[in-house]
Amino acid sequence: MPPATTPDPAPSGTTPPGTTPPESSSPLQTVDRALQVLLSYSETRTEWGVFELAEEFGITKSTSQRLLAALAAQGFLAADPYTRRYHLGPAMWRMAALWERGGGLARLAEQVLADLAAATGRTASFTIPDGFHVRCIAAVDGEHGPVRSHPLVGDLYPAHAGATSRAYFAFLDPLARRNMLSGRPFARYTELTEVDEAGLDRLFDEAYRTGWAFSEGEYDSTTRAIAAPVLIGSNPVGSISVVEPKVFEYDDDLRDHVPALLDAAATLAGLLHRPPTPAQRDWRRGRSRAARP
Template sequence: MSEEKKSTVRAAERALDILLCFVDEGSLGMMEIAERTGLNKSTVFRLLATLEGKGFVKRDAETDKYQLGFRIWELATSLNQSDEPAVLFLPEMERLRDELDETVSLYLRIGKERIRIQAVESKQAIRRVAPVGARMPLSVGASSKVLMAYAGEEDVQELLADPSWPDNVDRGVFQEQLKRIREDGYAISVEEREAGTAAVSVPIFSRQGRLVAALAVSGPVSRMNVKKMVQFVPRLKESAQRMGKMVRA
């Protein structure tokens, strides 16, 4: 084997050793990685920069520590024969819950209702969420509006014409809200479905552009005001994008 090939193989082995450091740890600093791998600091620095550039690790600017990146989750899904969103998206939902410290939910549209197919509850003492499997109307709530905003026009008109449409929800306002959601890429609701609760939701699209589900973060209005929910949007969109890449079709 030539010296150039030996050097390339060594670099690959060292990069893999760095990734293996995260098997038992969620986040590590550069010096911790150097100690665990036995590599010098400059080598670890170069390899981390390469891994970060490819999305296999990410650095937290506040703590200056590294975590596994979204590419790891994309590779992991290739080992999983299930395309079920509730299974595929759970690790990313847990990470989102830990970062935002609020409940994270996943919704699908089934006929004229939405169903909560997965949830990771907030660790805070005060929280109120519907159970997994709960069915809710599509006329109210951030996730309902996200699911309808990206549905076909025929489905929207069928929903608006349904006799069960609530009298207190203006159809014209609802349609304007759907238009705004398509422009902004997110929806917010405050005490629409249940008093005292608020939520912000974004769509999850597959690589082919198919709407897969609605991703939502919810909590009590005492913590979830509109300003805070808008601040959550970029992080939700990042998670939704990663989730979409996990879906094969």
């Protein structure tokens, strides 16, 4: 019988057959890691250091360095030359601008507006801030048809007149809103337009307290509307409205649809903002762990 032989040791720097080297990863896993790093940035987490990222995601410091450097090389991150910490880079702006120029935000909102218009039978719209106004960027008509003879998309609504704008401005920081609006002349669009600052503050406070706004003929004497803010955390990014012409007779009251309006606002907020993952992947150990508060 030939003598038993011992397998040759693996060359230095390699892994024996049948075993997985630590920190090895497939291309898909590498992509997942990079995306998780980008998604971890937020208003409260604006930069990462190599050691912090390694500790938070359960990877080695060398892997953390390679991830951050690779993302920086493509412009998704940028490194501060003095602190050596990484913040979001210009490629993120280019991607966001490309998405917006392609109508990405409007298309995203239209998915939600279509359901809201079908549920209420009225026109549903989504507006975003534009200086002292909000601007409509998406609208879907309900079964009763359009509110006006021209499309709503592109219309501007002043901060002081109507539920659509009030639902946004009411949820701004009160001091920021006061600095923005105080001392400005307020145009009177109809006899119902509030042009007194104290009166406007009361309307804003009411909308903030209830979580939605109602108006009837403040900006356009022929329409009434309900509106709710689209909130990312506590910050408004726009408002969703349901609008009806006053000349139509309806079987229900517009305000009966406030629950559907609030659900639509929450749904759109969820599409716009991916909340922090409750458990982050520990890639080195091959399991998940709870995210740190």
